[in-house]
Structures are given as structure tokens and as C-alpha cells.
Amino acid sequence: MTEVNPEILERIKKGETDLFREVVDTYKDRAYSLAVKILKNREEAEDALQESFLRLFRAVTSGNYESRAKFSTYFYTIVYNTAVDYYRKYYSRVFNVSSIEVHEANYSDGDELTRNFEPMIDRTAYDADSLSAERTLEAAEIQRIIRGYINSIPQQYSVILNMFFVNELSHDEISGILKLPLGTVKNRIFRAKEKLKEILFREFRKEELMEYLKV
Amino acid sequence: MNDFNKIEELIDTGMSVSLREKTGAGFSDKLMREITMMKEFEKQDKKTFKLMNVVVAVAASIILVSGVILAWLIGSGSGDESGAGAFSYLKDGINSFGYKFMSLFGLSPTGDVFVYILIAGIAISVFAVVERFVIRRGYN
Known part of the structure; x- marks a missing residue:
């Protein structure tokens, strides 16, 4: 996992703000x-991210960030909270990460994970001459399915x-940021992967x- | 690595790659410009705040000193109504203006009342300025 060197944060705090880049x-x-x-909107996401970095900068330079806390967790908490604030502002409704109840017993049932997704395989794409081209196409197809699913x-x-x-946070860290039970976090990751x-395997x-x- | 682990790896890698997004070109530059501007504004704010503190302190001191002098003049003038001096002259002027002006409304205030009103007005102004630039600023 990539973590920023604490020495850099100390130097930013002392005034070398260019290092913030x-x-x-x-x-x-x-x-x-x-x-x-x-x-779910790129422009708003970029605005929220900019605001998050400004909040982080203020926290580092004012000494509010204590190096005892893990930096990436601290920063992603800021990003999450800022994005949720933007969500409330733009959509005038509460972002509720716990709104889907997960029961381990029925994870394999047809549920919300595949409700809006139907993979479309273009089999004509496999009429390639060489094996490597076929493999590349297949790889692209797999990636396309995964992306569509996501x-x-x-x-x-x-x-x-x-x-x-992507953020490479542990189950515990995610549970802490989202204020969800650890079991729910693990269960959702497991269910999503299983689906x-x-x-x-169907395709x-x-x-x-x-x-x-x-x- | 067995087949199960390989499939797991495929899923993990596929998820990781598919979830990733990229910021637009120039995001870092734009943000760093924003930070530079923010720092500059903060610097200017600090300067202005310092200057305002000095101005408020000087104004408050002047008003305080004026108040003390005024009080002293009122005290020294009270024993000798016909005495000469700037304050007596001012008081006489106020008295004559006050009588003429206020008599229009059926009132007849003395010069002392005007001085008290003046001091009260100054005190209100000082409080307003201090509240605007020092107290309220301190809350933010």
C-alpha cells in the first residue's frame, strides 16, 4: 500500500507547501x-475531491492531523465525508450506505447485485485468426463484463x-469509516465477488x- | 497456485482495474493554484487583522483618553460656571445652541446633558467597532 512519508507531511506543516503536490x-x-x-457524477466528484484535498491541506498545516493516525485512512475518511456532503447538497437526500440489509444465508439468491446487469457477450468477436488475438479479445470481453457488473x-x-x-483499506478501516458492522463489510465484499x-462462469x-x- | 486461487486472483484484479477512475488532466495544477491562492488570502487576512487590531486599539485609547480629559474638564468646570477656557466656551456654545434648538420642541436641556449624550454615543461607537473587528472575528 502506498503511504505518504510522514517526513513530507512534517515539511508541509513547516511551510514547504509545494510538497503537497x-x-x-x-x-x-x-x-x-x-x-x-x-x-455517480464526474464533475461533482472532482469538485468534492478538490474540497477534500483543501481540507486535508488545512488539517496538515494547522496541525489538526496527528501522525499517530494512519494517513490514508484519515484522508479517505475526509473524501468519504466530503462526497457524502456533496451528495446531500446536490441530491437533497441522505446518502445511506447501510440501506441494503445483507443476510448471509441468501447471498446466492437473485438479488440486487445482478438486478440491473445482464452480460452481453459478442461471440462474433471470437472469429479471430490467431490464438493470441482471440485471447486478447476474450480478456477484453472479461474486463468488459466485470466493468459492466461494477x-x-x-x-x-x-x-x-x-x-x-482501490483504496486498499482493511475490513476494519472500512467498517470504521462507514460505521457499519465488520461482518456487513466482509459479507458485502464476499457477496459481490461470488456474484x-x-x-x-455462466459466460x-x-x-x-x-x-x-x-x- | 491452484485453479481456485487463480480465479480469485482474476476476480480481485478485474475488480481493482474496473473500479479505478482517473482525474481529469491538470487536476493537480488546478489544486496547487487553489492552495497558493488560499495561502495568499490567509496571509492578507492575517495582515488586515493585525492592522485592524492596531487601529481599534489606537481608536479605543484615543476615546478613552478623551473621555478622561472630558470628565476632568467637566469636573474642573463645575466649580466655576463663569470661568474661561476651551471647555467653558464649548459648553456655553452647546448651551446656547441647545436652548435655541431644543426650545423648538418645547425642551430645555443643559450642556451637561449634551456631553453625557456625546460620551454615550462614543461608547456605543467604540463597542460597535470592537464587536465588528475583534469580538466577531474571534468567533470565526
Whole structure:
């Protein structure tokens, strides 16, 4: 996991503010992914992210950020709260990450994870001459399915998945930021992965997937 | 690595890649410009705040000193109604103006009343200025 060197934060606090660019470049894309998942709008997400970085800058320079806290967790908490504030402002409704009740017992049932998603496989794309071209197309197809699936799932899942896979936060950290029980966080990640696996196995044979992994 | 782990890896990598988004070009530049501006505004604000504190302190001191002098003049003038001096002259002037002006409304205030009103007005002004630039500023 990429963490900013605490020495850099200390130097920013002492007045070397140009070094803040290093912090921005380290976190901007991953934090932006999180803001987009919450706001579902790129422009608003960028505004929220800019506001988050300004809040972070003020916290670092004023000494409000204590280096005892893990920096990435601290920053992603700011991003989450800022994006949720923007969500309330723009959509005039509460962003409720816990609105979907998850029961482990029925995770495999047809549920909200696949409600808005139907994978469309373009089999004509497999009429390629060479094996490597076929594999590349297959890989692209798999990636397209995964992306379509990610875009179709509710925010209550995509935010957690983003925090786990992109922001590289632990289950505990996610649970702390979202104020959700640890079990719920683990369960949602598990369910989302299981559903994706199910979709991929429905569209591809296991051998095809293994071939993709060799590319 | 067995097949199960490989599929898990495929899912994890696929999720990680698909979830990623990229900020628009020039995001960092725009943000750093914003930070530079914010710092500049903060610097200017600090300067203005310092200057205002000095101005308020000087004004308050002047008013306080004037009040003390005025009080002293009232005290020294009270024993000798016909005495010479700037204050007596001022008081006489106020008296004559006050009588003429206020008699239009059927009132006849003395010069002392005008001085008290003047001091009260000054005190209100000082409070308003201090409240505007020092007390309220301190809350923010």
C-alpha cells in the first residue's frame, strides 16, 4: 500500500507547501474513484475531491492531523465525508450506505447485485485468426463484463468494493469509516465477488478463464 | 497456485482495474493554484487583522483618553460656571445652541446633558467597532 512519508507531511506543516503536490499525485486517482462511486457524477466528484484535498491541506498545516493516525485512512475518511456532503447538497437526500440489509444465508439468491446487469457477450468477436488475438479479445470481453457488473451494482456495494480494492483499506478501516458492522463489510465484499464469479462462469468455461490468466 | 486461487486472483484484479477512475488532466495544477491562492488570502487576512487590531486599539485609547480629559474638564468646570477656557466656551456654545434648538420642541436641556449624550454615543461607537473587528472575528 502506498503511504505518504510522514517526513513530507512534517515539511508541509513547516511551510514547504509545494510538497503537497506529491500527496495529491499519490492519492488523487484512487480518491477520485471513491468520490465517483458515491456521487455517480464526474464533475461533482472532482469538485468534492478538490474540497477534500483543501481540507486535508488545512488539517496538515494547522496541525489538526496527528501522525499517530494512519494517513490514508484519515484522508479517505475526509473524501468519504466530503462526497457524502456533496451528495446531500446536490441530491437533497441522505446518502445511506447501510440501506441494503445483507443476510448471509441468501447471498446466492437473485438479488440486487445482478438486478440491473445482464452480460452481453459478442461471440462474433471470437472469429479471430490467431490464438493470441482471440485471447486478447476474450480478456477484453472479461474486463468488459466485470466493468459492466461494477457499474450496475448499488452504491452500498461499490463504495465498499472501491475502499477495499482501490483504496486498499482493511475490513476494519472500512467498517470504521462507514460505521457499519465488520461482518456487513466482509459479507458485502464476499457477496459481490461470488456474484461476479457466478456471472463469469455462466459466460465462460473454466478453461477459457484459465487461458485468460495465462495471457 | 491452484485453479481456485487463480480465479480469485482474476476476480480481485478485474475488480481493482474496473473500479479505478482517473482525474481529469491538470487536476493537480488546478489544486496547487487553489492552495497558493488560499495561502495568499490567509496571509492578507492575517495582515488586515493585525492592522485592524492596531487601529481599534489606537481608536479605543484615543476615546478613552478623551473621555478622561472630558470628565476632568467637566469636573474642573463645575466649580466655576463663569470661568474661561476651551471647555467653558464649548459648553456655553452647546448651551446656547441647545436652548435655541431644543426650545423648538418645547425642551430645555443643559450642556451637561449634551456631553453625557456625546460620551454615550462614543461608547456605543467604540463597542460597535470592537464587536465588528475583534469580538466577531474571534468567533470565526
